[in-house]
Structures are given as C-alpha cells and as structure tokens.
Amino acid sequence: MEIRIGDLAKRSGCEVVTIRYYEKEGLLPKPARSGGNFRLYGEAHIERLQFIRHCRSLDMTLSEIRALLGLRDNPMQDCGEVNTLLEAHIQQVEMRVSALLQLKRHLVDLREKCSGSRSVEACGILQGLGNCNYHGESATNSQTSG
Amino acid sequence: MEIRIGDLAKRSGCEVVTIRYYEKEGLLPKPARSGGNFRLYGEAHIERLQFIRHCRSLDMTLSEIRALLGLRDNPMQDCGEVNTLLEAHIQQVEMRVSALLQLKRHLVDLREKCSGSRSVEACGILQGLGNCNYHGESATNSQTSG
DNA sequence: AAAATCTCTATAGTCACTATAGAGTCAAGT
DNA sequence: ACTTGACTCTATAGTGACTATAGAGATTTT
Ligand SMILES: [Zn+2]
Ligand SMILES: [Zn+2]
Ligand SMILES: [Zn+2]
Ligand SMILES: [Zn+2]
Numbered sequence: 001m002e003i004r005i006g007d008l009a010k011r012s013g014c015e016v017v018t019i020r021y022y023e024k025e026g027l028l029p030k031p032a033r034s035g036g037n038f039r040l041y042g043e044a045h046i047e048r049l050q051f052i053r054h055c056r057s058l059d060m061t062l063s064e065i066r067a068l069l070g071l072r073d074n075p076m077q078d079c080g081e082v083n084t085l086l087e088a089h090i091q092q093v094e095m096r097v098s099a100l101l102q103l104k105r106h107l108v109d110l111r112e113k114c115s116g117s118r119s120v121e122a123c124g125i126l127q128g129l130g131n132c133n134y135h136g137e138s139a140t141n142s143q144t145s146g
Numbered sequence: 147m148e149i150r151i152g153d154l155a156k157r158s159g160c161e162v163v164t165i166r167y168y169e170k171e172g173l174l175p176k177p178a179r180s181g182g183n184f185r186l187y188g189e190a191h192i193e194r195l196q197f198i199r200h201c202r203s204l205d206m207t208l209s210e211i212r213a214l215l216g217l218r219d220n221p222m223q224d225c226g227e228v229n230t231l232l233e234a235h236i237q238q239v240e241m242r243v244s245a246l247l248q249l250k251r252h253l254v255d256l257r258e259k260c261s262g263s264r265s266v267e268a269c270g271i272l273q274g275l276g277n278c279n280y281h282g283e284s285a286t287n288s289q290t291s292g
Numbered sequence: 293a294a295a296a297t298c299t300c301t302a303t304a305g306t307c308a309c310t311a312t313a314g315a316g317t318c319a320a321g322t
Numbered sequence: 323a324c325t326t327g328a329c330t331c332t333a334t335a336g337t338g339a340c341t342a343t344a345g346a347g348a349t350t351t352t
C-alpha cells in the first residue's frame with residue numbers, strides 16, 4: 001500500500017508543502033520514490049505524520065516533537081524523559097495563559113476609558129496607551145512567544 | 147534636548163536595533179542626524195516609542211499599532227475606530243486564551259496516562275499522542291497564531 | 293595617542309510554515 | 323496521438339518581529 005504526497009496530506013490534514021518541510025527537517029524519513037520521482041509513503045509514514053500533527057495541535061515546537069520522536073524510535077528506554085518534556089510544555093502553556101489573562105485585564109480596563117464617540121484627541125483609550133498607571137515605572141515589555 | 151539612540155533604548159526598554167527597525171517600518175519618523183551621522187531624538191520620539199512599546203506589551207501587532215498611530219496623528223477624527231480596534235484585539239486575546247485552555251486540558255489528560263517509570267514503548271503518553279480519542283475523527287489541527 | 297564604547301549600514305538567521313516560478317509526470321478525454 | 327488538467331518536482335523568497343553578525347566610522351575616556 002503506497003500513497004502519494006497529496007493523499008498523505010489529505011489523511012493527515014496538513015499541506016503537501018508542510019510534509020516536504022518535515023522531511024527536510026528530519027522529522028519524516030525520506031520515502032521511496034516512484035519511476036517518475038514521486039514520493040511514495042506507507043503505513044509507518046502515515047502514523048508518524050499523524051503523531052507529529054497531533055503534537056503540533058498541542059502547540060509543541062518541532063524541536064520538542066523531534067525529541068519525542070527520538071524517544072519513540074528507541075522503545076526500550078525509560079519513559080521518564082517523556083514525562084519531563086510534557087511537564088515542561090504544560091508549564092509553558094500555563095505561563096502563556098496567565099500572561100494573556102493579565103494582558104486582557106489591562107485591555108478591558110483600557111476599554112472603559114472611552115465614554116463614547118468623541119475626538120481622537122480626547123479619547124481616554126489613546127491617552128491610556130500613552131501614559132499608563134498599570135506598571136510600576138515605565139512600560140517595559142514582558143513578552144513571551146506564542 | 148536631543149538624545150542618541152542608546153539613551154532612547156534605555157528610556158523605552160527596547161533594543162537599539164528595534165528602534166531602527168521601527169523607523170524602517172515607518173512607525174517612528176526619521177530623526178535628525180548629528181554631524182557624525184548619529185540619530186538625534188527629541189521628546190516627541192520618546193513619547194511615541196513608549197506608546198508603541200506599551201501597545202506591544204499588550205500583544206498588538208505592528209499593523210494594529212500603525213493604525214492607532216495613524217489615528218493619533220489626526221486628532222480631530224472621531225475615536226470610534228480606536229474602540230473598534232481595541233475590541234477586535236480583546237476578542238483575539240480571548241480566543242487565544244480559550245484555545246490554550248482547551249489545549250491544556252488535553253495535555254493534562256495526557257499526563258495522567260503514564261503511571262510511572264516504564265519503557266517508552268509502553269508509555270501511555272506516547273500512545274496517547276499517537277491515537278487520540280479527544281477529537282471526533284482524526285487529529286486535524288485547529289491552530290491560531292499567537 | 294590609544295582604548296573603549298557607541299553608532300552606522302547591510303545582511304543573514306529565527307520559527308513554522310506559505311507562496312511562487314518553472315519544469316516534469318500521469319490519467320482521462322477527444 | 324494529442325491535449326487538457328491535476329498532480330508532483332526542486333528551488334527560492336516572503337511572513338512577523340525581531341536577533342545576530344560583520345566591518346567600518348564617531349565619540350568618549352584614559
Ligand atoms: Zn474614545
Ligand atoms: Zn500599561
Ligand atoms: Zn510513561
Ligand atoms: Zn488529541
């Protein structure tokens with residue numbers, strides 16, 4: 001049972017170019033080729049790609065996924081590392097959520113400052129964006145990548 | 147009162163290169179130059195950059211900020227657009243938060259599946275990442291950029 | 293005068309893709 | 323046999339908001 005890249009894309013819900021990208025990044029092994037140089041995939045590829053896409057839907061980076069795949073490829077190891085990685089990822093998600101919630105409180109607070117349709121000059125939102133009392137001193141950023 | 151780019155960076159809590167980047171992107175106007183071709187900034191630049199950094203700390207994109215600056219530069223307009231933009235941004239943040247919370251439930255659920263130190267092969271986490279019962283059919287992605 | 297610090301421009305890299313160009317392959321219809 | 327269309331191939335550039343680097347020039351400190 002050999003399928004081409006387009007079918008694999010349909011089965012895994014990801015784009016053809018993305019599959020080629022994963023191959024280039026070493027997440028998917030290089031598949032066999034047809035006479036006309038088309039990639040030919042089998043069951044193992046399908047399953048591996050679904051694993052990758054599932055991890056991606058959980059916001060894992062390709063580097064995290066690479067680590068998980070590496071563990072999966074050596075089934076005799078202790079699974080402690082899997083737990084460690086998952087735990088670290090959960091914490092990252094938690095941190096991002098609390099950062100976003102804090103930021104949202106700030107935004108909602110700003111929204112209150114405009115009491116209706118006035119001139120931009122007098123708008124409390126723009127003023128609030130200019131000089132803010134939320135942060136201790138000046139507006140330094142506390143940005144984390146999403 | 148004219149300061150150089152390094153001082154502006156300190157005052158605004160952002161990197162020198164970032165200031166030059168904002169200039170290239172048209173968010174900051176081109177400043178005057180010294181005899182030795184150094185950028186010289188005044189009060190208006192400082193305030194504008196603080197505005198930008200504040201917006202960035204609220205996760206606004208440069209394109210959103212550009213729009214706000216455009217409004218700010220025409221103070222006679224009605225401020226309705228400011229409200230619209232802020233509202234849309236709040237909704238984006240809310241969507242991102244709920245997506246992350248759902249994803250976190252999924253991750254926590256996965257964490258339960260490993261009952262301790264075993265072989266990778268038998269680990270419930272890796273198995274759970276392979277075939278999942280969370281999603282209706284197969285693991286399609288529901289990604290939003292963060 | 294020399295050394296250290298700051299600034300300049302230009303270019304490439306990050307991440308996980310997305311988009312495009314131009315050529316080759318294959319199955320179906322005429 | 324020929325054309326059409328759908329699919330695939332490689333290679334390259336673009337996205338967003340920066341970060342990192344190289345090599346040169348300006349200014350300040352010692
Ligand atoms: Zn207003
Ligand atoms: Zn603030
Ligand atoms: Zn386990
Ligand atoms: Zn799942």
